[in-house]
Every structure is written in structure tokens, then in C-alpha cells.
Amino acid sequence: xxxxxxxxxxxxxxxxxxxxxxxxxxxxxxxxxxxxxxxxxxxxxxxxxxxxxxxxxxxxxxxxxxxxxxxxxxxxxxxxxxxxxxxxxxxxxxxxxxxxxxxxxxxxxxxxxxxxxxxxxxxxxxxxxxxxxxxxxxxxxxxxxxxxxxxxxxxxxxxxxxxxxxxxxxxxxxxxxxxxxxxxxxxxxxxxxxxxxxxxxxxxxxxxxxxxxxxxxxxxxxxxxxxxxxxxxxxxxxxxxxxxxx
Amino acid sequence: xxxxxxxxxxxxxxxxxxxxxxxxxxxxxxxxxxxxxxxxxxxxxxxxxxxxxxxxxxxxxxxxxxxxxxxxxxxxxxxxxxxxxxxxxxxxxxxxxxxxxxxxxxxxxxxxxxxxxxxxxxxxxxxxxxxxxxxxxxxxxxxxxxxxxxxxxxxxxxxxxxxxxxxxxxxxxxxxxxxxxxxxxxxxxxxxxxxxxxxxxxxxxxxxxxxxxxxxxxxxxxxxxxxxxxxxxxxxxxxxxxxxxxxxxxxxxxxxxxxxxxxxxxxxxxxxxxxxxxxxxxxxxxxxxxxxxxxxxxxxxxxxxxxxxxxxxxxxxxxxxxxxxx
Numbered sequence: 320x321x322x323x324x325x326x327x328x329x330x331x332x333x334x335x336x337x338x339x340x341x342x343x344x345x346x347x348x349x350x351x352x353x354x355x356x357x358x359x360x361x362x363x364x365x366x367x368x369x370x371x372x373x374x375x376x377x378x379x380x381x382x383x384x385x386x387x388x389x390x391x392x393x394x395x396x397x398x399x400x401x402x403x404x405x406x407x408x409x410x411x412x413x414x415x416x417x418x419x420x421x422x423x424x425x426x427x428x429x430x431x432x433x434x435x436x437x438x439x440x441x442x443x444x445x446x447x448x449x450x451x452x453x454x455x456x457x458x459x460x461x462x463x464x465x466x467x468x469x470x471x472x473x474x475x476x477x478x479x480x481x482x483x484x485x486x487x488x489x490x491x492x493x494x495x496x497x498x499x500x501x502x503x504x505x506x507x508x509x510x511x512x513x514x515x516x517x518x519x520x521x522x523x524x525x526x527x528x529x530x531x532x533x534x535x536x537x538x539x540x541x542x543x544x545x546x547x548x549x550x551x552x553x554x555x556x557x558x559x560x561x562x563x564x565x
Numbered sequence: 566x567x568x569x570x571x572x573x574x575x576x577x578x579x580x581x582x583x584x585x586x587x588x589x590x591x592x593x594x595x596x597x598x599x600x601x602x603x604x605x606x607x608x609x610x611x612x613x614x615x616x617x618x619x620x621x622x623x624x625x626x627x628x629x630x631x632x633x634x635x636x637x638x639x640x641x642x643x644x645x646x647x648x649x650x651x652x653x654x655x656x657x658x659x660x661x662x663x664x665x666x667x668x669x670x671x672x673x674x675x676x677x678x679x680x681x682x683x684x685x686x687x688x689x690x691x692x693x694x695x696x697x698x699x700x701x702x703x704x705x706x707x708x709x710x711x712x713x714x715x716x717x718x719x720x721x722x723x724x725x726x727x728x729x730x731x732x733x734x735x736x737x738x739x740x741x742x743x744x745x746x747x748x749x750x751x752x753x754x755x756x757x758x759x760x761x762x763x764x765x766x767x768x769x770x771x772x773x774x775x776x777x778x779x780x781x782x783x784x785x786x787x788x789x790x791x792x793x794x795x796x797x798x799x800x801x802x803x804x805x806x807x808x809x810x811x812x813x814x815x816x817x818x819x820x821x822x823x824x825x826x827x828x829x830x831x832x833x834x835x836x837x838x839x840x841x842x843x844x845x846x847x848x849x850x851x852x853x854x855x856x857x858x859x860x861x862x863x864x865x866x867x868x869x870x871x872x873x874x875x876x877x878x879x880x881x882x883x884x885x886x887x888x889x890x891x
Binding site: 364367368369389390392393394396397398400402407408409410413414417418420421423425426428429469473 | 644646768776780782787834
């Protein structure tokens with residue numbers, strides 16, 4: 320279980336997150352939603368131990384994130400980031416293999432088990448045929464799926480994902496979301512597609528200007544009123560889907 | 566497609582063995598040629614061979630190995646294929662430290678010159694790190710310009726020091742050009758332990774170097790203690806560069822050429838690039854130094870000018886190639 324214990328984050332004079340308190344249940348997919356710049360990525364970085372909150376703390380299974388050793392935390396939490404750095408030409412396979420790092424001893428070569436896990440994760444994300452491809456030979460969506468495979472290879476109970484499906488076509492979006500459901504991991508996902516979130520996510524953390532506006536079940540939170548308040552967009556529900564009025 | 570072709574991993578034992586044999590053979594052959602040539606029979610009772618030629622050949626190999634390993638490490642730490650200790654001005658910083666040490670008469674102390682070179686080199690690395698990092702990303706242009714400017718500044722300071730101290734000019738010029746002309750066993754015993762420890766540290770962290778290439782935060786998410794690893798590696802590599810420079814001066818571009826050549830053949834995995842570059846770098850500098858002392862016999866070229874004549878065009882080519890991706 321992830322506990323957000325009254326987290327506040329300031330960047331200089333700007334307050335990004337303001338006193339966020341919530342718990343994220345195990346084995347559920349929690350959507351983090353809100354307009355651009357409302358602190359979603361910052362929240363994920365806090366949970367992943369990449370950023371220490373100005374005030375408050377993040378607990379994973381009752382333990383402060385900052386108290387974990389780097390390797391131990393990497394066995395608990397994996398992070399799929401929005402940007403991918405590709406200056407050096409590691410193949411897709413080598414990239415996914417890096418996800419096995421928290422389990423490997425120094426100077427030790429990868430084991431057969433590592434190879435098998437990498438192959439399995441690449442097959443699950445539909446990237447096995449790309450295993451020899453270099454980053455510049457792949458499309459944005461293909462690269463994104465390789466990065467998801469790398470996070471899966473870390474075999475963590477918690478998966479943090481910052482807009483993992485934004486670059487994907489609809490077929491791959493559905494495939495990844497279905498995969499996330501099947502893994503049974505606790506997934507905290509930043510997602511912009513309201514209907515996709517409604518269909519695949521269990522819980523919702525809805526942000527508005529650095530504050531947590533709603534924390535609860537997906538269906539209860541993504542109402543036309545809340546959407547109007549957060550995004551300033553008019554909508555109504557029809558047959559369980561959100562239809563935008565314009 | 567063979568099952569092995571996509572599998573990266575540690576250095577191949579056979580490749581390492583082959584390169585080691587090649588290095589030993591190069592050392593053996595190169596030690597025969599110079600201002601005086603030897604045959605195998607003459608070696609045994611030649612003072613020139615045992616006191617001048619052999620330490621010089623060993624220093625060439627050591628410095629080549631050290632510079633190449635440092636280049637490979639720098640390229641991962643700064644996440645930039647165009648960096649090495651020379652391009653970033655760290656070697657120049659070390660040479661300034663050495664020059665100041667000579668002017669202050671610190672040559673009399675065993676670690677005097679090396680210590681000053683180290684202090685100045687560390688200062689240069691710190692400066693570069695502070696100036697060139699914007700957020701947590703180093704921009705290629707800023708990084709390279711910072712290195713170029715620091716190199717220019719340092720060479721200006723060295724020229725200034727030389728004019729003020731004309732009687733010591735010769736020994737300072739030597740540091741800025743790079744040469745193994747005066748290498749002795751003392752140099753070998755000074756550099757050898759530093760090189761062994763330093764290269765050991767880089768090899769130990771070679772998988773972390775791969776992770777650093779994925780970006781600081783990504784590396785941290787995958788269990789790499791980014792800040793600690795960077796600090797340890799920067800100190801270890803700078804230590805090696807400082808001691809290499811304080812014994813044989815600035816030899817440019819080795820750290821750029823060798824890791825690049827290795828990557829072309831062996832791929833980007835640092836667990837292979839670092840050990841292969843170590844051996845290939847030793848062979849490369851050894852060959853360059855042999856050329857430097859034989860082509861214009863009986864006078865000598867500074868080996869640094871030879872490596873730069875190979876390295877600078879390559880650097881320009883890499884800049885041109887990278888233009889498209891930045």
C-alpha cells in the first residue's frame with residue numbers, strides 16, 4: 320500500500336502540490352488525472368523516490384521511500400517516464416535488459432532467467448520483433464512500448480506510469496491497458512483519455528491546481544461536474560461514456 | 566538470426582586474451598625501435614634499453630589505457646559521445662597544476678606535481694559540472710563550449726606563467742605538448758598503482774555507466790545510486806588523468822578516438838567498451854609514440870601532436886554526424 324502523507328512540493332516560490340493526503344490500494348489501477356501542469360508528474364516522482372517532498376512523506380508498505388536503498392526500491396517500484404533518452408545506441412533488447420539491474424550482482428553476467436524474463440516482457444508488449452532495433456530506428460510508440468517492457472522486467476509490485484499510452488495507436492493502447500489489468504500490479508498511471516481511464520482504471524486521484532479534488536472510485540469521480548470544474552469543459556454521460564459538448 | 570546476436574554482456578574472454586597478446590607483442594616490437602634500434606641479442610646489456618626504452622614503452626601503454634578508460638567513463642557520465650578529459654579541459658587543468666607545482670619548486674616532493682595536477686583537474690571538473698548542467702541534463706553545446714573556453718583560459722594562464730619564468734619554460738612547454746621522452750621507472754611506479762585502482766573502479770561500475778546513459782532519473786529508478794556513482798567515478802577518472810598528465814603531459818583525443826572505435830565494433834555496452842578500450846588504448850598510444858620517436862630520427866615529435874592530428878579530424882566528423890540528432 321502506498322500512503323501519501325500530506326505531501327507538499329514547492330519549486331522555488333511556486334507550490335506544485337499542496338498538502339496531498341491519500342492511500343493507494345494494492346493490486347488496483349489508480350488514474351492520476353488533471354490538466355497539464357497540475358503536479359501529476361511531480362506526484363509520481365515523489366512516489367518513485369526521485370524527489371523528496373518539501374513537507375510530508377510517501378510511505379510504501381509503511382516505510383518511507385527515502386529510507387529504501389536504491390536497489391531495494393527498484394525491486395518495489397518501476398517508473399515509465401514520459402521522455403526517453405536515446406543518445407547512445409543500445410538495442411531494444413539491451414534497453415529492456417537494464418530493467419534486470421536491481422537483481423544482478425556487480426561484474427556478474429545476465430543469467431538465463433534474466434534472458435527469459437526479458438523475452439517474456441517484450442512479447443507481452445509486442446516488441447519482441449524489435450529486439451535488435453536501435454532507438455532511432457523505432458517510432459515513438461514502439462520506443463514507448465520498449466520502455467514499458469523495461470519497467471515490467473523490473474518485476475515490481477508497483478508500477479508508476481507517466482502518460483504511457485499517449486503515443487500509442489488505439490490497438491496498442493487497449494493492449495497495454497489490458498496487460499496492466501492482467502499483471503495484478505498496483506499501477507499509478509497518469510492518463511489523459513477520460514474514457515480509456517473510465518474503462519480500465521479502478522480508482523481516481525483528480526487534481527486541480529496542485530490540490531487533490533477527488534480521491535475515490537473511478538466511476539464516482541469522473542462526473543460532468545468534476546470534469547467541468549477541472550478542465551472547464553462541458554460534457555454529459557451517455558451509455559457509460561463521457562460525451563463532450565461543444 | 567543466431568540466438569546470441571542480440572545478447573549483450575560482459576567482455577568476451579577470448580577477445581580480451583587476443584588483445585592482451587597483441588598488446589604484449591606490440592610492446593615487445595615497439596621497444597626495439599627508437600633513436601637507437603636494438604636487436605634481441607643487444608638488449609641484455611644495454612643500459613639505454615632497460616633504463617630509457619622499457620619504462621617509456623610501459624608508460625605509453627599505461628597512459629593509453631588510462632586515457633581511453635577515462636574517455637569511455639566521461640562519455641557515459643556526461644551522457645555525451647563527444648567528451649573526454651582532453652576536450653573538456655580537464656587535462657589542461659592538470660597541466661596548469663603541474664606547471665604551478667614546478668614553479669613553486671614542488672618537484673622535490675614525491676607527490677608534489679601529481680598532487681597539484683590532481684587538485685587543479687578536480688577543480689576543472691567541478692567547474693564544468695556546475696557551468697554545463699542545466700536542470701539535470703547537460704547540453705552538448707554548453708558542455709563543449711565550456712570545455713573549449715576553459716582550455717583557452719588555462720593555456721593563456723600557462724603562457725603567462727612561462728613568460729614570467731623563462732628559465733623554466735622548457736619543462737613547462739613539455740607539459741602542454743605531451744611526450745614520453747623523459748619517462749622513467751619512477752613515473753611507472755607513480756602511475757601504476759593509481760591506474761590499477763582507477764581502472765578497477767571504472768570496471769566495477771561499468772554496468773552503472775550503462776544505466777547512466779538512460780538518464781539520471783531512469784538510472785535511479787533502476788536501482789543505480791546515481792549521485793554516489795557519479796562522484797566516485799569522477800574522482801577516480803580525474804585522479805588517473807591528473808597522474809597521467811603530470812608524468813607525460815597533455816596527450817589529446819585518445820579518450821575520444823579509442824572508445825569510439827571500440828563501440829563501432831563491440832556495441833555500446835560499457836562492460837565490454839571499458840576493458841576493450843583499456844587494451845586498445847594502450848596499443849594505440851604505444852604505436853603513436855613509436856611513430857613519434859622514429860619518423861624524424863634523431864629528433865622527436867611530441868606524441869600529443871600525433872594523436873591530435875588523428876583525433877581532431879575525427880572529432881569534427883563526429884560533430885558533423887551528430888548535427889542531425891541535436
